[in-house]
Amino acid sequence: MGVWEDSGDMDSMWDRAVGCIKESAKEVLGVSRGWSGRYRGDWWWNEDVKKKVETKKTAYVKLVESRDEEEKRVSEAIRKMRRGRATGLDEILVDFWKFSSVAGLRWLTNLFNNIFKSVKMPEA
Structure with missing residues (x-):
């Protein structure tokens, strides 16, 4: 999965993503030393860019909320399962999933x- 792998702490995940984005932008757009006369470095930040950033932020929030909702549904389904029942073909007890961590529920989702x-x- 490369740069989008969700392993490690948040800082390392963010650093990998930033590095990948910057390198991709440099490859696609090239490097500029633009200057608009106001502040160095902000010449490219206009209303179109602001709108697109807000759109991306909104889409990201929806994605995170949908993942949280899926995990809540899986967690609720596991909570409702009865303990001490016969296993299926995989021979994994319901108790394993009931006592798994958030990472286990995320993996199952x-x-x-x-x-x-x-x-x-x-x-199986």
């Missing part, structure tokens, strides 16, 4: 999303 997108169940 990602697995369910991948199953839904690919329309294929993993082999």
Whole structure:
């Protein structure tokens, strides 16, 4: 997954993303030493850029909220499952998922999303 891998602390994730974005921008747009006369470095920041940044921020907030909602639904479904039942073909007890951490629930949510997108169940 490269730069968008969600491992490590927030600072390292952010640093990887910033580095990738800057390098990509440099490759695509080139390097400029622009000067508008007002403040050095802000010559490119105009109303169009401000609108696009706000649009991206709004889309990002919706993405984060939708992921949180999916994780809440998975967590709720696991909470409703009864303990001490027979295992399925994978031989994983419900108790494992009930006591897994947030990372475990996030992983399970990602697995369910991948199953839904690919329309294929993993082999048992």
